[in-house]
Amino acid sequence: MVVEGIRSLLMNEKDIELIGSASNAGSCLAFLKNRQPDVLLLDINLPDRNGIDLCKEIRLKYPVIFILGLSTFNQASYIHEMMSNGASGYVLKNATQKELIEAIHLASAGKTYMAFEVAKTLHTAEQQKQSDIILGRREKEILELIKYGFTNNEMAAELGISINTVDTYRKSLLSKFKAKNTADLIRLALIHKIISIE
Amino acid sequence: MVVEGIRSLLMNEKDIELIGSASNAGSCLAFLKNRQPDVLLLDINLPDRNGIDLCKEIRLKYPVIFILGLSTFNQASYIHEMMSNGASGYVLKNATQKELIEAIHLASAGKTYMAFEVAKTLHTAEQQKQSDIILGRREKEILELIKYGFTNNEMAAELGISINTVDTYRKSLLSKFKAKNTADLIRLALIHKIISIE
DNA sequence: TTACCGACCCCCTTTTTACGGGATTGCCTG
DNA sequence: CAGGCAATCCCGTAAAAAGGGGGTCGGTAA
Incomplete structure (x- = not known):
């Protein structure tokens, strides 16, 4: 469903071409061996492995691909981990067409996209955390x-x-x-x- | 995105007609005042209110509409609440086209659909829970x-x-x-x- | 090299919990 | 109407936790 949704949201964009999609990490990596997109939309919740790890791996193997994290969850920990593993942005699954396209354009230009909601979540989380607690x-x-x-x-x-x-x-x-x-x-x-x- | 995904999954089904979609509970209820579908796909996570409550309300107001719960979460508590509020089934957002269509067909015939995964979750939860704890x-x-x-x-x-x-x-x-x-x-x-x- | 820190140990006092018994009221239901 | 049950209160004792204080030893980072 989500893949179909993205496809239809991007269908009419002339400067964006959807070159493929994968429903799990394995087939994604297999796909990347043959073709590399400029921007990759990567779901955090994958059936076979963790999207955050996969992000790191792809960034190492294909530094030229910009990755946009994709998730239902507007949760600070996810966003944070994704970004620190080399993502160029974080898009929520309820994002509008405009937001998605803006995120892709910014990412392909090497810039970072962050929806207002997402940035806000990060910010308030940062406030609350203030002091990281380190335990022995x-x-x-x-x-x-x-x-x-x-x-x-x-x-x-x-x-x-x-x-x-x-x-x-x-x-x-x-x-x-x-x-x-x-x-x-x-x-x-x-x-x-x-x-x-x- | 999800709405787009569903639309595209159902587009080629001759016996299913998508008569509308709403992005929140308010506009959904407004829509129902004018037209009622046979089957309604209802997301549990709505921006303005709780999908489970909404399910109950719609079933009361329009007993003729069969409701299919829709969620990313294969979580027993959600499924359970949805079903006990009158839903005819529970579809995960990562469902295949086949599953979705089957669910809609069954629902419109007054039957119940439950994906294998979902049923399994319910079952194991039931095992674990054993005794519901009721507090005053x-x-x-x-x-x-x-x-x-x-x-x-x-x-x-x-x-x-x-x-x-x-x-x-x-x-x-x-x-x-x-x-x-x-x-x-x-x-x-x-x-x-x-x-x-x- | 000094100074800090984590892991370890000890003692004492007060407060809070845990757990074992009770009991009464009032409401709701079979 | 009886019985169940939620909400309320009471009394013990023992165990745990909270909150002070103190200390050694070894590694490591300034």
């Missing part, structure tokens, strides 16, 4: 175990360290996240994407 | 406050009830979720989608 190896382990409801005693046994040590890490986590207590810690760690819920 | 008004409130790191004392003050009462709800939450402690509770509540991280 042990702190991460402890946090992960706290998430699963382990008590300090259990963690000490699990990791073969003293309960006092576990307690120290716990305190350190609370202070790094500026959390009031365990529940708050879990929430903040999730917001900062240090941990995740599967 | 107060329990939800307390859970929400716990998430933000409030202590029992603070919650009691906030809600104007006794700390003992708060404690009772807390116990009840732990037992309903079979959680070991607060951290575990937060995790399980997130998994069950009772709370969310914004």
Whole structure:
């Protein structure tokens, strides 16, 4: 559906030629061996592999291709990762024809496109993040175990360290996240994407 | 893009006529006042309101229209809600032309369509879920406050009830979720989608 | 080389949670 | 009308966590 949508949005543009499409990373790479477009629209959610990795790989193999990230998600982490892996822009799937065409034109000229919405998301995310929280190896382990409801005693046994040590890490986590207590810690760690819920 | 994709997928089907499309709930309802299709493809993620609610409303107002849920997400909760609000099927945005057409034909005949993938998701979710967790008004409130790191004392003050009462709800939450402690509770509540991280 | 930092350990106090019992009210439904 | 259930309150005790303080040791970066 999305491919069909793009095709129809670009059909009448005289200076844009759609030379092909692929429904997964494998066939995309196979296609690129024969022909390279000026601009490549790359979905972040691919069936066979991660679009962000694929972006990096394509940029390495074919530095001449400009890549536009394509996703339903106006999510800071995605946009950020995509851009830092060499994308020339980020287009949402609900973009208008005008936006899409503008993005392609800018990308093919080596410039960067970013829709207003997307830029805004990035910006507010940046504001909120302010201080990246850096955790040591042990702190991460402890946090992960706290998430699963382990008590300090259990963690000490699990990791073969003293309960006092576990307690120290716990305190350190609370202070790094500026959390009031365990529940708050879990929430903040999730917001900062240090941990995740599967 | 998606609308364009659907249009092009249905273009050559002789027995399917696309009589219109809308990009939000408001214009969809406005359209329906004048004309009603046999089958309506309804996206779950709409800019102005929730697709699931809209499904319910349309089914009430126009019981003659069969609705097919449309989403990128192969997620049990969505599918479930959509179906229990009267949808005749659930189509993923990466569906093939064949699947889409089959779904429309079945829906217009009053039958239910469900792609294999979707059915599978529902099934496994059902397995995992086993017991839906139902919370009372107060329990939800307390859970929400716990998430933000409030202590029992603070919650009691906030809600104007006794700390003992708060404690009772807390116990009840732990037992309903079979959680070991607060951290575990937060995790399980997130998994069950009772709370969310914004 | 000094100074910082992460990983490790210890002790003490207070607060908060966990968990085991109760109980009452009022509403809704079979 | 009885029974269920949500909402409210109470009382314990024990365990955990929060919040202070202190320390050693080794690596590494200024």
